[in-house]
Amino acid sequence: MSFKISIDGKTIDVVEGTTVLEAARKLNIDIPTLCHHPKLTPFGGCRLCIVDIKGIPRPVTSCTTPVSEGMEVTTSNPEIERLRKTILELILSDHPYECMTCERAGDCTLQELAYFYGIKDNRLTGERRLYSKRDGNPFIERELEKCIMCGKCVRVCDQVQGVSAIDFGYRGFDTKICTPFERNLDCEFCGQCVAVCPSGALTGKAWQQKGREIGVREVETTCSYCGCGCNLTLHVKGNEVIRIDSKEDTINEGWLCVKGRFSYSFINSPDRLTKPLIRIAPKESSEFGLRPMGVRSSEYNSAVGSQHSALFREASWDEALDYIAEKLKAIKEKHGPDAIAGLSSARCTNEENYLFQKFIRAAAGTNNIDHCARL
């Protein structure tokens, strides 16, 4: 069923079940909100999206109100704006004034609303929540004093990620987003919560003091960790990736996993291979086969690294590919195609994996092709 409604004098037809907020957005009418997310169930907690609906004596939250036939909505008038300002004053009265040093400044919905509503002198100052404990998890900085209790993190963790690692705890003014027993966060660290947080409460540990908005470029790319092909937005300052996120209108709807979102320090790692290497030491003389049990990878890598020049020499791609082709051809001639096997990687894209199996089957002439994800 479809309903005809009017919002600020503009009419629109929307299907049953649409909320007033969704209908308003279709009309490009902006209604402020902090707790709404189009992919999550409506919450109605921040109360900023209140609107007047003809025939209803009190303002209602547009994010939770379904449309009905003939509804006449007013999204803004002096009284509504005054109430929104009171709500923002209340939120800010329990929020540290630390935008100066906050990781999210410039990318913070709360800051933006405070700016637009011009909240300089707050009538409603009072006690603030203060927490001394810092969450010791490896990925996510949780500054709960900045949390405005919009509940988006709780909902995304439950409804999108299916993990439910966090929930509301305590009551009244002491209400707080808690991990079980208030231990350190111990979850998948997908960072979906970080992505939806409208304040500076959740940020990446790796982001800290690496740069905010000024001088930061965005580079769109595809994640190379697995074949899913999630779209990433790299935030690059100078020549360094300082933060990764993903946009909502991508194939992955903005959601990422721990690797895509947080594991980018390899990009500028000195250990990273950036050129093909051709082995020069004879196989038998290698002291470095597989990493022996009990040796930490960092130790092993630096040991190998220091011996690099003795074991390998750098080569161009052309030289390396010719070298491989020559060797494969020789093996095929001498031992037949089934002496060759190909093992592909889950980190390659689907297209790359397709090409690789094609190459092994058609060029090498064998069906010996497998993939690391099967191991």
Next chain:
Amino acid sequence: MSNVTIKVCMGPGGIASGGPEVISAFETELKQADIPAEIHKGCSLHKVGCFGLCSKDVLVDLIIDGKKTTYQYVKPDMVRQIVNEHIVGGKAIHEWLVNKDYYNFYRKQIKVVLSDCGIIDYDSIDSYITGSGYKAAEKVIASMRPEDVTAIIKRSGLRGRGGAGFPTGVKWEAAGKQVSNQKYIICNADEGDPGAFMDRAVIEGNPHIVIEGMIIGAYAIGADKGYVYIRAEYPLAVERLKKALSDAKNKGFLGDKIFGSKFSFDIKIKLGAGAFVCGEETALIASIEGQRGMPRAKPPFPVYQGLWGKPTVINNVETLANVPYIVRNGAEWFSSMGTEKSKGTKVFALTGKIKNSGLIEVPMGITLREIIYEIGGGIEGGKALKAVQTGGPSGGCIPAEMLDINVDYESLAKAGSIVGSGGMIVLDEDDCMVNIAKYFLSFTQAESCGKCVPCRIGTKRLLEILERITKGEGKESDLELMESLGNDVKATSLCGLGQTAPNPILSTMKYFRHEYEAHIRDKKCPAKVCRDLITYSVIEDTCSGCGACMRACPAKAITGEKKKPHYINQELCIKCGACFDVCKFKSIKRD
């Protein structure tokens, strides 16, 4: 031989004052008194639910050959004398009997919901059935269509007793019309208002009436599962309800094909976890579903999407307890009581500075004056009445000048208060209205679920303002700020908790603004309650120098020589008032 029945109040007040000990004393004394066996047989010792007049507990009714005598303040050591002189000797002990207060307490009351409380044995389903118990449910299921049942309730004008006063029949009708493979009926027994114990008394005194009400409701809307959501802090009510449920099941009144019909209905108990907000219906549903008890926005209303997304009717205990009486006696009988828009009776928990405190049941529309002076016996200690607080933390104060107001949904709302769930706290000249507002606000603030901004932070800011006013640190602009913030919190909060939390402030500000002004401008608490605004000093002219105050002072703030006026060091005084209480010469001034 005479037929003797003894009824001992086993409501919460009765138990706290030693009801069980009184019962066992009767048991031993009756045995030891060597009362002939025949008398013994005719003498049944009932445990009965709340009698209503808690301040006189333990109350004991002694019925000899149908003639009732009531004893008050009964202690186990009095039992032997009662048995010997009254039961055996046939002479009542007059100085232990209830007095005029007791009879006044009952005269203006009309008991419907509480009519069987204190009469029947809560522990025995047969005692309930002997009256007209379960006949209404049986009749409804055997001979009426669901919509006819709803029509009776609608015609009776019954409105929800849980606070909002929504017409029960309308709610049932909406749920009845829903097409669904599953519907639920939930009895809300979370009763979280401080000082309220109406629902508790009903469940403890007559649990079967609630079950029967639920059966009728379930039949009317087509639900086959019911829940009683009851506070875990009511262990006695839970125990009695459990017993009643299992008795009803054994009789075939609950379970598959009840009363031999095709209709099946069963009830489960769900214990609350001590959160006031879980009394709010959507939070209650979340709580049953195993989630944190946080309200959600309505619509959708529970009658369309309730428990597990299915049509659900939620009714208060007292609402449901009215239902069997309405079916038994007819809609017209019910609607003959009360006012045009508020029908029937309402149970109130009358507490505070009142002579007869306890549970009362009065017809809607009775005046506050009748409640306070005729039923309540007036103000304790002959002090002046200041106001009556109704509706608990969501309600407001009715000042003494408005005592002739009718107690019904509309009139109280017009005066800035509510009927609410039925709390009624009487305040006298010694109560500070700012402090009262502060008390209720500290409750709602602590019980806010934290979901929405105006309630979570707004009530905190309001409380902070009240705190500074009672400390003498209030600013002139605070009144205006509280008024505007209070109204904004009401306008923008998600659920009833936040929407009503500022009421105690706004209504006291409306009628007692001068008290707020005295705190702010003169740094004085007119009722002399707010510690930081009181000073104690010695009236030198009348001080006999006896030194009693000096000895009583825990802070050693008083000095003085014998027979000479003493002196209080204000720096050391902690304002406990010990000197004031102890001085025989009224020589300590408090202001």
